[in-house]
Amino acid sequence: MPRLWKQLLGVKSMDNNLIIGTAGHVDHGKTSLIRALTGIETDRLKQEKQRGITIELGFAWFDLPDGRRAGIIDVPGHERFVKNMLAGAAGIDIVLLVVAADEGVMPQTKEHLAILQLLGVETGIVVITKTDLVDEEMLELAEADIEDALTGTFLEQAPRVRVSVVTGRGLEELRKILARSVTAASPRPRRSFSRLPVDRVFVLKGFGTVITGTLLDGSLMEGDQVLLMPGEITARVRQLQVHGNHVYEAEPGQRVAVNLAGIERQEIHRGLVLFKGQGLEPVDKIAGRIFLLPSAPPLTSNTRIRFHCGSSETIGRAVILGEDQVEPGSDGLVQFRLEEPVVAVRGDRYVIRSWSPVTTIGGGEIIEAGRHRLSRRKAEVVDSLLLREEGEPRSLALSYLDEAGRPLSRRQLLTRAHLAPAELDQALTELADRVQSFQAEGEDWYFSRGEKLLAQLKELLAKWHQENPLRQGMPREEVRTRLLPNLGSRGFAALLEQLLPGSEITLLGQELALAEHKVALSAEQAQLQDKLLHVLRENLFSPPERSELDKLGPVAPILKLLAQQGSIVITGGIVFAREAADEAETHLRRHFQQESQLTLAQFRDFLGTSRKYALPLLEYFDGAGITRRRGDVRIAGPNIKGMKQ
Numbered sequence: 001m002p003r004l005w006k007q008l009l010g011v012k013s014m015d016n017n018l019i020i021g022t023a024g025h026v027d028h029g030k031t032s033l034i035r036a037l038t039g040i041e042t043d044r045l046k047q048e049k050q051r052g053i054t055i056e057l058g059f060a061w062f063d064l065p066d067g068r069r070a071g072i073i074d075v076p077g078h079e080r081f082v083k084n085m086l087a088g089a090a091g092i093d094i095v096l097l098v099v100a101a102d103e104g105v106m107p108q109t110k111e112h113l114a115i116l117q118l119l120g121v122e123t124g125i126v127v128i129t130k131t132d133l134v135d136e137e138m139l140e141l142a143e144a145d146i147e148d149a150l151t152g153t154f155l156e157q158a159p160r161v162r163v164s165v166v167t168g169r170g171l172e173e174l175r176k177i178l179a180r181s182v183t184a185a186s187p188r189p190r191r192s193f194s195r196l197p198v199d200r201v202f203v204l205k206g207f208g209t210v211i212t213g214t215l216l217d218g219s220l221m222e223g224d225q226v227l228l229m230p231g232e233i234t235a236r237v238r239q240l241q242v243h244g245n246h247v248y249e250a251e252p253g254q255r256v257a258v259n260l261a262g263i264e265r266q267e268i269h270r271g272l273v274l275f276k277g278q279g280l281e282p283v284d285k286i287a288g289r290i291f292l293l294p295s296a297p298p299l300t301s302n303t304r305i306r307f308h309c310g311s312s313e314t315i316g317r318a319v320i321l322g323e324d325q326v327e328p329g330s331d332g333l334v335q336f337r338l339e340e341p342v343v344a345v346r347g348d349r350y351v352i353r354s355w356s357p358v359t360t361i362g363g364g365e366i367i368e369a370g371r372h373r374l375s376r377r378k379a380e381v382v383d384s385l386l387l388r389e390e391g392e393p394r395s396l397a398l399s400y401l402d403e404a405g406r407p408l409s410r411r412q413l414l415t416r417a418h419l420a421p422a423e424l425d426q427a428l429t430e431l432a433d434r435v436q437s438f439q440a441e442g443e444d445w446y447f448s449r450g451e452k453l454l455a456q457l458k459e460l461l462a463k464w465h466q467e468n469p470l471r472q473g474m475p476r477e478e479v480r481t482r483l484l485p486n487l488g489s490r491g492f493a494a495l496l497e498q499l500l501p502g503s504e505i506t507l508l509g510q511e512l513a514l515a516e517h518k519v520a521l522s523a524e525q526a527q528l529q530d531k532l533l534h535v536l537r538e539n540l541f542s543p544p545e546r547s548e549l550d551k552l553g554p555v556a557p558i559l560k561l562l563a564q565q566g567s568i569v570i571t572g573g574i575v576f577a578r579e580a581a582d583e584a585e586t587h588l589r590r591h592f593q594q595e596s597q598l599t600l601a602q603f604r605d606f607l608g609t610s611r612k613y614a615l616p617l618l619e620y621f622d623g624a625g626i627t628r629r630r631g632d633v634r635i636a637g638p639n640i641k642g643m644k645q
Contacts, residue, residue: 018182018253019214020062021073021092023116025106029129029165030098034060034074036165037175059200059212059255061243064179069243071214071255092116093253094181095124097155101134101162104145111360114293117154118363119349124158125177126150132164193277193415194218195343196256197310198228201268207239209260211268213311217345220250220258220276227275228268230282230341235263271312273343279415282341287334287368287385288350290318294329296354296361301325301376306353307336309366314340318352321374322382331364333385335374344369346388346396346418365389393419393427398448401435406484407447407495438498440491447495454503456483458514461505465517470561472519473511519561528553529562536568536577541584541609541617543575572616584617585626585641592636599633 022030034040040060060072073092095116099109116124126146131139143160150156159177163170196213204210220226224237239259240247250256258274286307292299301320306313316338326332336352344350344366351363367389374381384403387395396417401408408416414424428435428446437446447453460483464474480492487495500507504515521529531552536543549555559575562568569576587606591598604614618634621627625639 018093019071019073019255020094020096020178020182022096022098023109023112024098025100025103025108025112028098028100028103028106028109030096031074032165033096033098033127033129033163034072036168036171038062038072061255062175062178064182069245070178070182071243073214073255092119092121093123094178095121095155096127097124097158098127098129099142099146100130101128101139101142102130104142105149110149113149113153113155115351115360115363118291118351118360120365122154123181124155125174125181126155126158126160127170127174128160128162130164131162131169132166193280193411194220194224194226194275195280195345196220196258196274197312197343198268198272198274199270199311201265201270203265204259207259209235209263209265209268210257211260211274212255212257213274215250215252215254215256216310217252218276219252220256220274222248224276226260228263228272229275229280229343230272233263233267233272235260237261271310271314273310273312275343277411277415279409279412280343280345282343283369283371284316284338284341285370285372285374286316286336286338286342286344286350286366287321287370287374288336288366289331289364289389290326290334290352290362291331291364292326292328292362293360296328296359298328299326299332299334299362304355305336305361306355306358307338307342307350308353308363309342309344309348309350312342314338314342315355319374319376321376321385322379326362333367333382337373345415347391393417393423394430397424397427397446398431398434401446401448404447405449405452407438407445407487407491410444410446413446436498438491438494440494441488445487445491445494450499453483453495454499454505457499457505457512461512461514461517465514468557468560470519470521470525470557471511472564473506473508473513473517476507476510476512479512521558521561524553525558528555529558532558533562533567533577536575537579540577540580541607541613543577543580543613546573546575549575569620571620574613574616576617581617581620585621588621588626588636589640592640597630597633597635598627603634 022034024030038060060074061069062072063069097109097113097116099105128139128142128146134142139162146160150158161170161174161177163174165171194215195217196211196215198211198213200212202210220237220240222237222240226235226237227233228235237258238261240250241257242250242254286309290299299318299320301318301324303318305316305318307316316336319335319337320326321333321335323332326334346366346368348366349363350366351360353360367385384399388399396419397413400413400416410424414421417424419427428437435446435448436450437444439445457479460479461474468474476492476496477489480487480489484492484495496507499505506513506515532549532555535549535552549559559568559570563570567578569578569581584607588598588603591602591606600611600614600618603618604611607614607617618627621637622629622634625637627634627640628637
């Protein structure tokens with residue numbers, strides 16, 4: 001059985017949720033070091049074995065002295081495969097910067113170091129490999145070279161370990177330092193959704209499609225229904241493995257192998273994100289702070305770039321906000337307008353590389369992931385981004401609620417602000433005087449600026465009354481679809497309970513109206529109404545066709561008003577006076593007191609009309625529950641007046 005599923009039946013609790021990663025120049029001994037530490041060969045491809053270099057990402061696990069396991073990612077060092085390195089580096093918590101003693105700091109050493117800093121990695125160990133190939137003097141020269149390269153970086157004070165995988169020198173010391181580093185690092189917080197960027201996909205005989213990646217947020221459990229985004233590819237988690245062990249639940253920060261059911265290998269590729277939850281959508285606009293490397297050229301607006309986030313790479317353009325350009329070695333605010341959507345949230349780190357020639361030029365942290373273009377020169381745009389960059393939970397929650405201008409569910413707010421549940425709860429407690437809430441559809445909903453929503457509602461109703469002066473109000477469902485289409489009917493009803501008291505808006509059954517609105521017919525309309533009712537009452541069971549009624553004048557708005565008031569019944573395109581329906585129901589009640597069934601012919605005959613008029617009336621009574629159809633006959637319905645059921 002392949003090593004990945006070697007311990008398929010073993011269940012082991014995994015307390016450690018951190019990922020160790022390698023970095024360094026090609027052929028400096030990264031893969032050999034991992035093999036010496038773990039006993040696992042991470043080079044799996046035939047080409048890798050033939051050429052002696054790592055091309056794709058490799059994965060292993062490291063047994064700590066206390067029995068725990070930590071995941072290890074082995075990244076390629078060759079400049080041609082930096083994009084592959086980036087796909088794996090996004091999940092690294094602790095880095096092993098590998099520098100060969102016989103070569104010292106090389107170009108990819110520097111590029112990898114820059115990438116790690118841009119990705120926000122803060123903890124690492126410098127491993128000086130191949131010490132068996134040099135004498136002491138050469139080793140000291142290499143170390144001096146390393147010190148120069150690391151000055152001013154996050155590894156400036158990091159431990160240095162001299163290692164030889166041939167002699168075993170330094171390996172035990174490295175294991176002890178790794179153990180201390182893993183123990184001291186903080187675990188990742190749990191979020192309201194689960195997110196795993198896919199960095200590898202393959203088919204395993206007997207199991208089917210398997211993906212791997214680092215679980216960035218939330219948890220995964222066997223049996224979970226998941227999405228693969230961008231796109232709406234659905235699948236089910238059949239089995240999970242963490243560091244070679246079968247688990248029933250994976251936690252944030254763990255390297256996870258996910259066996260998926262209901263999906264084919266060809267549907268998945270690196271760069272997709274496995275997602276469980278609600279509220280997260282792919283976006284093609286990313287705003288954040290960009291840190292430009294000193295070696296990069298100035299970054300001007302509309303520069304074409306390669307955008308790396310998680311395991312994805314896409315092409316886009318950089319738009320500088322508030323300034324004309326970002327200078328080398330400095331930072332600024334930027335929005336990336338991407339050619340393809342990505343799945344990202346506030347707080348994610350990213351790296352950009354130049355279009356051509358391809359080199360790493362900068363990176364930073366995402367402040368806002370969305371779909372709207374930001375204006376380059378508007379001060380309020382920059383101010384909003386600066387506020388969100390601070391990341392204070394209270395300000396973030398209020399900012400996203402104010403921006404939405406509509407209610408957001410708890411899940412939506414957690415996702416947009418990228419806060420832990422406890423952080424959001426505390427923020428909402430502090431905002432109790434500025435944020436309102438309601439419950440609907442099993443969720444808590446929140447909104448700010450209720451006065452703005454009310455103003456929009458009043459404006460909508462005022463326009464409706466102007467266009468429909470003879471209607472009492474606007475249907476509530478139509479109001480919802482125009483004003484808040486993303487809020488369900490129950491949620492909208494709950495929102496109205498919060499908004500309407502003291503608002504000068506009334507709820508009339510299923511319609512909304514301004515309190516000041518009064519239905520008033522003009523003299524001409526009143527005359528037309530009287531004429532219309534007279535014609536209908538004179539011909540109770542054989543009323544004129546609608547085309548004939550139109551000849552009386554502009555009857556359409558009056559018909560709507562009369563129907564709303566209950567003065568007429570419109571069924572099957574035929575208009576009946578209310579008296580016709582009442583008299584017909586009286587006939588029905590008398591009939592069902594004597595008989596259990598009614599035919600259409602019987603109904604037609606006691607009304608003294610034709611099938612053309614009898615059938616629409618019966619269908620009206622069916623809908624009202626006065627009759628109930630059984631095959632070709634009717635029986636008494638539950639709502640017929642004066643009948644015992």
